[in-house]
Amino acid sequence: MKKHFGLIFMLVLAALVLGGCAMGPRADGTPGVSADETAAYVSYQQYVYKIDAATGTEVWRYPQNASAQIAFYAPPLLADGKLYVGDLANRFQRLSAENGNVDWIFSEAKGWFEAKAATDGTYIIAPNLDRNVYCLTVDGNLLWTYSSEFGFLAEPVVVEDKVYISSMDHHLVALDIATGDVLWKTKLNGALVSAPYYDTENGALYVGSMGKVLTAVDRQSGEILWEFNNNGELSSVWATPVMFGGSVVFSDESGKIFGLNPADGSVNWALDAGGNVTAGILPLESSFVIVREDGTLTVYNMSDRAPVWTRTIDGQVYSTPILAGDKIFIGVKGNVLLQAYDLNGNLVWSFTPGR
């Protein structure tokens, strides 16, 4: 044994290098953020954190002791004082938003939970990478599953008794929320990695894809209303579009921002963010926020699209900023995990997790 020590040491070292020094899930993710007026919740690596919105201090973290087997990247869903969040140990759990105590854990999935769940107050819709979407009761009992050829990375959208799901298998799907029956299924150009935006006024869903197209789909029939690819110049769309000022607004990966006419997809206006954008656009009252991947945060006027203020975040930003109360919360992949800005662009606090 002694004479083989060197060899064993080398093999163990090689194993650690190949395994990324971790026995748990190996994945590179970004912080998943949710917030209300009192607190922000962040899923990142081995913990879910609750952070006081006023002070930026940690209220609790879940689990209390880190495990190499568990990692969190899905943004938590906050509903009725509960936090619903999945992890990379194939588990989906409900926590008390108050103290982080576990109410229940659903562990029948076979893949990672990376997408934010959705709810109508009765059903919890949790997409998974094992090619299934799970519908649970608020008590954690499985009601139905919807299966696809690929996993799911996008948050479902619940409208009345229907759930709309972007699928990596290039389809936008409408399901009956009570039974999981497929109401319609429309094939789009490319994998869908973000949720559709539901336009209540026009009854349409707008969704971007890795196929470099933004598509408008009729929410009742699933029929494609129009498609926009900027004459073949559009790059992938990674975030959910939004609507303001009478336009469907979205960014492509290269940082071109478009405001489209919801009726026919014609371009109302366009601007260049000056760098890659994978996060969604956050509309405020009379302005909107764009965060570039390199951490450049800019607020533009809605009326003339002129920049109002710009800040530089120390890190990379991939997820859409969140407005809660009078603060804008931004999840950061870098030296800090979460930053809060006021509406005038002042940094209120930065949160970096302690050990």
Next chain:
Amino acid sequence: MWDTIIVQPFTNILLGITLGVNNFGIAIILFTLLIKLVTYPLTARQIKQTRAMTELQNSPRYKKMVEKYKDNREKLAEEQMKLYREAKVNPAGSCLPTLIQFPIILGLYQSIIKVMAATPLELLNLERMIYPFLDSSKILPVQNHFLWMDLGQPERLVVAGIPIPVLTILVVLTTWLQGKVVAPPSGGANDQAAAMSKSMNLYMPLFMGWISFTLASGLALYFLASNVATIIQYSIQGTTDWSKILPFIKPKPAVLPASTLPAAVLEVPDDEPIPEPQKPEPKPSARAAVKQQRPPQKRKKK
């Protein structure tokens, strides 16, 4: 730099094959075979050099030289180098091709990891690695399911409710098999190498098994394909020895029959006798050694 030269081209080739065969599992196997084919000249050279080296180290002349200069390491090294030059054998020749292959294997490993992107960020990074002539919208995401496996997850086949790591077992078996049948024959002068090889045959399958058990099964599939391809490759070269695992097969001689070296290099000059290999003296046990060092003690009389 590393990504641009190695990982990115490998990733694109792997994705190109995946697009062609429409199956990521088969693409991993084909890509592994392709890499084996491309590195075949290196492997063939390595086999040739190892074979020549083994032959040389088992030759009477080499044994005599080792015996003659056993107390003078410097002189022994000098004479060895002289002999290597004379036989036109490069002592580093067997490991140099391995060293050249190592970055290729590492690049292959990394490209498989990259293609199995499982988070939006990994998918974004993968999309950015794809060359413009490959249509990323048609390739991504890559279908990770192959047979009963999710190639992005550790593999288990559930039989009667029991999860069995089939791929891990196959990787362990083929790694062991590869170590057994591919290891070059060794003689007395090469005992150290043989001992090392024996240790590797013991620990390597366990190591590979552990990696396959814990990491994504796409990698285990690559290990399996690589092991099988190596065994086939060495079999084609005629350097496998199946008698080590199949007793009914006639064992290969320690020195390979078709000599690649000039006879004059291997033979001992006529005026020098061939030394008899010395039998090592049995080592005294630790207790016996201590006993020997102690002065004899008188027994106390009661």
